[in-house]
Amino acid sequence: MCSCDVWKDNWNRLGPLREFSTPYHNIEEVAELMNSEGWEFQKMNAVLPDQVVDHVKYKLSIMGQSIDADVPWWILTKSSKLTVSSALNVMRQQEQESLSYQRIWSKGVPFKISFFLWRMWKAILPVDDALKRMDISIVSRCICYLNSQSEKTFQHIFLTGNCVAEVWQYYTTSAGIIGPLIQLHQAVVKWWNTKCAVKLKLVFEAIQSFIYWQLWKRRNALMNGANMSKSKVIYCINQNIHNLISSLYPWLKNVPHDWPQMVQLLEGLNPRVGGQMVQRRYPSAGWxxxxxxxxxxxxxxxxxxxxxxxxxxxxxxxxxxxxxxxxxxxxxxxxxxxxxxxxxxxxxxxxxxxxxxxxxxxxxxxxx
Missing domain, CATH: 3.30.420.10 (Ribonuclease H-like superfamily/Ribonuclease H)
Structure with missing residues (x-):
């Protein structure tokens, strides 16, 4: 500590003194404020604020000259220890929080599914149109139909492909969502902004994550020679939604596994809200x-x-x-x-x- 800078280093655990005191240029190193027996408080009183001198006197009074090597102190944390979070806050450019990203990480949705939706939102999945943007000239073909020559784009895999539109229709019809789903972001935002019952709001914010996830799994299965029918996709999505509802509302019993019935259950759910008056009761006389x-x-x-x-x-x-x-x-x-x-x-x-x-x-x- 003796070679630390008096004004720039966090040698006293209060932070750099230059932030709340005018530097005294005749004093540069902490060693100049010490002698062989310890601190020179008379010199410190002449150059440092009173609160700093009192802090050193009562908190660092046992300090003295030492042959040990100095230890670095990180001035951005109160503990003077380097942390990843404090270093990251210095290096990164803080941006305003995005409401879209907040909704992507929905409560009750498994991390891997939320992470997948984030990648899809940023269009960084390994599909044809994303690979073209990276100047990768590997072009695959859609395998929805045996004789199809269309490329596998985001819209084709997640919105317009064979059996995909039927899956979306199954869920949008029961949810009361009208209009074609043309673009990925538009489809996600439409689910987020749909007016619905309070208990359905969190489900609507998460359901497209499950739909996109299962459609992606179907695409991968077909790419590797397996088969995943429309009914299998719907079954897996309904299972994801059922688990979400059970997690969000654990008091609900006998939650159905069919999407239209789940919508009907949550729309008709009107929990009783009651109150009880609590007041202090005085003891009897003499008590x-x-x-x-x-x-x-x-x-x-x-x-x-x-x-x-x-x-x-x-x-x-x-x-x-x-x-x-x-x-x-x-x-x-x-x-x-x-x-x-x-x-x-x-x-x-x-x-x-x-x-x-x-x-x-x-x-x-x-x-x-």
């Missing part, structure tokens, strides 16, 4: 009420317990909180109840009503 709680970071992990005591009209009498040894959630709740009850007994705040937000502790105390 006290003690509310307890235990907080944690991890299980087990760092724990805090707290309690507060109120009179019969809700006026606060006493409140306290303290840190306890690392333990489990249930132990933290138990300690909070014990400490609060013990305070009430020691200070003659009886009779008292104990309240806790832990149902497990209530059941334990009641013997359930």
């Amino acid at each position: 006290h009420k003690c509310n307890t709680d235990g907080a944690s970071r991890g299980n087990p992990g760092q724990r805090l317990t707290a309690f507060c005591i109120r009179y019969e009209r809700g006026d606060l009498v006493y409140a306290a909180a303290r840190r306890i040894a690392n333990t489990t959630n249930i132990c933290a709740e138990a300690v909070a109840i014990h400490v609060g009850l013990q305070y009430c007994v020691n200070n003659q705040m009886l009779p008292v009503i104990m309240e806790t937000d832990s149902l497990a502790m209530v059941n334990i105390i009641q013997g359930d």
Whole structure:
């Protein structure tokens, strides 16, 4: 650390001093602020802000001259350690987030399918029109028909090819989507912007991912001499949609496997929304009420317990909180109840009503 630059390096873990202090040009290296016994605070007071001097005095007071090699500190993180994310933020040009890309990565869709849709959206799949743009002169032929001479373009594979249009018609008819699907982006956006029931919205945002994915798998199967019929494609897509619905709405039972029936189920789904009034009840005259709680970071992990005591009209009498040894959630709740009850007994705040937000502790105390 002794050879670090006083003003440019993060030697004090507060960041480069030049960002909030005027450089003092007679001082360049940290070694100039130290002697054989440690820091020279008199010199530091003359050139550094008071908060920096106090920080060094209390946080870095044991530092001294050393023969050990200096260690680099990364100034873009609070820990002074290099991280990939911080380096990436420096190197890349931050662009405005795209709503289209946000929808491509739909909730509940497997990563490989979302990644495939992203590649298709950017037209970087190995099909004829993409290969031409890369000056690759390998041209294949469509195998939808035995005698077909048309090239395998994106539109042909995913929208207009044999059996492909019939697959799209099966899903657009039940979804109420009208109009031809001419271009890939147009087809995707049409599904995204279709007005539908709330529960169907997430399904409509993801369904074209499943359709394109299964059409791509069909294309690959045909290329390798296998066969994948239209009914097989529809079955696989329906299975993907069924899994998505089960993941998004796990409380739904007996979800059908047929697309029109799935649309009908989600359109008619009107969950009951209710509310319950919660209010503080004052104790009877002459009584006290003690509310307890235990907080944690991890299980087990760092724990805090707290309690507060109120009179019969809700006026606060006493409140306290303290840190306890690392333990489990249930132990933290138990300690909070014990400490609060013990305070009430020691200070003659009886009779008292104990309240806790832990149902497990209530059941334990009641013997359930």
